Each structure stands twice: as structure tokens, then as C-alpha cells.
Amino acid sequence: MSVIEVRHTHALDQDHARQAAETLAKDLSREFDVNYQWEGDVLRFKRSGVKGFLNFNPGEIHVHLELGLLLRPFKSRIEQEIQSQLDQLTKQG
Secondary structure (H helix, E strand, O other), rough: OOOEEEEOOOOHHHHHHHHHHHHHHHHHHHHHHOEEEEOEEEEEEEEEEEEEEEEEOOEEEEEEEEEEOOHHHHHHHHHHHHHHHHHHHHOOO
């Protein structure tokens, strides 16, 4: 299993951090066909071959994804997309 860990610092308040997380989840869902749902302040991702979560704390957004065998070749692309989206989203707040 291949793991993606992204920790991204931000200066957003709780509401804007949640909005950034929701926007990221929608984009990942559209681009990589990943399902997601909120469980309190944790966003859970799941589909065949991938599972993980996103949570946000004051000052940091943490994304953890576990990729199955078929998605390993896309690890770099997925990680770059997450980082790029977080860079854009956290500058908007």
C-alpha cells in the first residue's frame, strides 16, 4: 500500500478551513472519482483502491490517503493535485 501524507499550514479561521476542505474534496471527487463524507470535522475519502481522511486544525490541514495497487502509478499526480489545491484555497481565505 502506498501512502500520501500532506500537511499544509494555513492562516484560515475554522469556517474558511472547512470551506477549503470541502472545495478540495469536490475537486478530488470530480477528478479521481473519490467519494467523501464529513464525520464531524473529519472528511473521509473512500473508493475502490483508496481510503483516507482530511482534518483541519488551527494552522494546519492534514490529508492522509492510502492508495491500493492500481492507484500507485497516480500517487505523484494525486499528491501534486492536493498540494496545488491547498496552496490556492488557503491563499483565498
